[in-house]
Amino acid sequence: xxxxxxxxxxxxxxxxxxxxxxxxxxxxxxxxxxxxxxxxxxxxxxxxxxxxxxxxxxxxxxxxxxxxxxxxxxxxxxxxxxxxxxxxxxxxxxxxxxxxxxxxxxxxxxxxxxxxxxxxxxxxxxxxxxxxxxxxxxxxxxxxxxxxxxxxxxxxxxxxxxxxxxxxxxxxxxxxxxxxxxxxxxxxxxxxxxxxxxxxxxxxxxxxxxxxxxxxxxxxxxxxxxxxxxxxxxxx
Amino acid sequence: xxxxxxxxxxxxxxxxxxxxxxxxxxxxxxxxxxxxxxxxxxxxxxxxxxxxxxxxxxxxxxxxxxxxxxxxxxxxxxxxxxxxxxxxxxxxxxxxxxxxxxxxxxxxxxxxxxxxxxxxxxxxxxxxxxxxxxxxxxxxxxxxxxxxxxxxxxxxxxxxxxxxxxxxxxxxxxxxxxxxxxxxxxxxxxxxxxxxxxxxxxxxxxxxxxxxxxxxxxxxxxxxxxxxxxxxxxxxxxxxxxxxxxxxxxxxxxxxxxxxxxxxxxxxxxxxxxxxxxxxxxxxxxxxx
Numbered sequence: 001x002x003x004x005x006x007x008x009x010x011x012x013x014x015x016x017x018x019x020x021x022x023x024x025x026x027x028x029x030x031x032x033x034x035x036x037x038x039x040x041x042x043x044x045x046x047x048x049x050x051x052x053x054x055x056x057x058x059x060x061x062x063x064x065x066x067x068x069x070x071x072x073x074x075x076x077x078x079x080x081x082x083x084x085x086x087x088x089x090x091x092x093x094x095x096x097x098x099x100x101x102x103x104x105x106x107x108x109x110x111x112x113x114x115x116x117x118x119x120x121x122x123x124x125x126x127x128x129x130x131x132x133x134x135x136x137x138x139x140x141x142x143x144x145x146x147x148x149x150x151x152x153x154x155x156x157x158x159x160x161x162x163x164x165x166x167x168x169x170x171x172x173x174x175x176x177x178x179x180x181x182x183x184x185x186x187x188x189x190x191x192x193x194x195x196x197x198x199x200x201x202x203x204x205x206x207x208x209x210x211x212x213x214x215x216x217x218x219x220x221x222x223x224x225x226x227x228x229x230x231x232x233x234x235x236x
Numbered sequence: 237x238x239x240x241x242x243x244x245x246x247x248x249x250x251x252x253x254x255x256x257x258x259x260x261x262x263x264x265x266x267x268x269x270x271x272x273x274x275x276x277x278x279x280x281x282x283x284x285x286x287x288x289x290x291x292x293x294x295x296x297x298x299x300x301x302x303x304x305x306x307x308x309x310x311x312x313x314x315x316x317x318x319x320x321x322x323x324x325x326x327x328x329x330x331x332x333x334x335x336x337x338x339x340x341x342x343x344x345x346x347x348x349x350x351x352x353x354x355x356x357x358x359x360x361x362x363x364x365x366x367x368x369x370x371x372x373x374x375x376x377x378x379x380x381x382x383x384x385x386x387x388x389x390x391x392x393x394x395x396x397x398x399x400x401x402x403x404x405x406x407x408x409x410x411x412x413x414x415x416x417x418x419x420x421x422x423x424x425x426x427x428x429x430x431x432x433x434x435x436x437x438x439x440x441x442x443x444x445x446x447x448x449x450x451x452x453x454x455x456x457x458x459x460x461x462x463x464x465x466x467x468x469x470x471x472x473x474x475x476x477x478x479x480x481x482x483x484x485x486x487x488x489x490x491x492x493x494x495x496x497x498x499x500x501x502x503x504x505x506x507x508x509x510x511x512x513x514x515x516x517x518x519x520x521x522x523x524x525x
Contacts (some may be wrong), residue, residue, distance in 0.1 A: 075415035087410035089403050100403050103396065104415035148414065156326070 003028035003188060004156060009057035011048050018044045020212040026205060031189045033199040035233060036209035042192040043084050046158045050074045050081050054236070076104050080149035084160040086141045090134030094125055097133045101151030118147040121177050139170040142183055146174070150181065159191045163198055171184055175202050196233035198225050242369050243489045244482055249374035250443065251481020252381030256436040257458035258473040260429035265467050267405040267425050270330055274337035276455030279433030280448060281341050283441050284349055287356060296359040300438060304431050312432025315423040344446045356441035377439040384435055385474060403426060416486040453498055457484060460501040463508045466518020475517070480504065485497070
């Protein structure tokens with residue numbers, strides 16, 4: 001049984017249909033990426049998974065149906081979403097942002113440990129802990145968004161364009177930390193990316209989405225070798 | 237000189253009450269970007285509950301805390317039942333709902349308790365008065381205001397629930413993504429604001445006497461205070477409250493006379509809105525077009 005599975009997802013913003021029956025599945029502990037051009041429906045797919053847009057179709061997570069549930073309840077199942085635009089609480093401090101990530105947890109001592117753990121991954125955040133999060137740079141805010149999600153101790157992380165607007169060096173650092181988190185803590189990840197090359201290096205599996213449908217899927221290595229993908233998304 | 241000091245200190249006492257109510261306005265404003273015009277009438281209604289309890293023989297402080305609890309629940313219920321359905325309605329619709337709430341609470345109170353002016357007891361012993369400078373009630377009211385402010389600060393700054401309420405007010409979408417039940421945080425905010433208003437009502441009633449229209453003037457001063465401080469800044473609202481209280485008292489006693497006191501608030505409101513709309517401590521909003 002798949003860890004996360006979406007069957008025939010449809011979604012629309014008002015009259016505009018965005019998803020036309022997307023289906024995909026991922027296994028526990030893996031990193032899966034959804035690739036596609038602007039407007040293909042990647043962000044909407046992630047938003048559908050955590051109840052932020054109304055959808056038709058079936059979503060199962062760890063064997064239970066989660067479609068139609070409230071976002072707040074889906075979070076409590078262990079799904080952390082690193083949203084498009086980073087979702088920073090700009091008027092709160094860095095550390096307050098991180099503590100909010102652990103809002104649903106009751107194990108206070110472990111939360112303190114996890115705070116140290118994410119500061120270990122991102123020492124920059126420790127330097128900025130009492131600073132208003134809105135004053136952080138784009139890269140730091142992306143690290144903060146990932147760290148806030150980690151504070152949930154999630155089973156599954158949904159990452160929406162983690163590389164967006166970041167310098168290549170910072171992207172490489174961020175992706176290597178994501179890899180470490182996945183390997184060390186067995187956190188499954190579903191990554192949406194426009195930077196196909198980086199995403200395919202990180203992921204085990206990939207789905208290619210065009211205008212709200214899956215057009216191609218396979219292991220990241222197979223997808224990398226696909227001629228059409230190479231020409232359209234990898235550019236060589 | 238003594239008379240001046242007396243007026244300043246008395247101004248601080250009423251200013252504390254304005255500060256509390258201004259804080260209630262700011263709390264609702266931060267979460268909804270709307271000014272709750274019914275805040276004063278909600279406070280007035282709670283004060284009548286306190287009066288009923290005291291008259292029924294409940295000791296003052298018992299009645300005080302029961303009233304605070306009642307006001308809290310009342311605020312939560314109003315948010316859930318009246319405000320929730322118009323959450324996504326146009327601003328004007330919500331303003332009409334606020335005004336309707338104001339008129340309804342005012343008339344219902346008049347219907348239950350009549351419009352006859354009643355006295356309201358002050359719980360503070362004679363010993364805490366400062367002779368000719370401050371009456372016991374003024375000293376006590378300042379004390380109560382400060383306790384409320386400190387408790388609120390500690391709550392918002394140091395408790396997970398306070399943090400969640402701040403988060404929900406400024407970024408509802410991200411709040412849902414970390415599992416905060418945003419709707420309930422708004423309702424809690426209304427409850428807290430109503431409870432603070434209730435305390436302000438009980439503190440001001442011995443000074444202005446109890447009648448269904450008692451909060452009209454107070455709400456105007458509180459509104460002026462919130463605007464002076466910057467309607468999105470709780471600290472500004474508190475400072476604005478004390479400032480307006482002192483200004484109103486000193487000007488009323490020495491410059492323009494008591495009859496024109498309320499005009500001070502109105503002049504402040506119009507003055508701030510035309511000259512410095514963001515208030516003295518508020519955030520200046522810049523929009524790129």
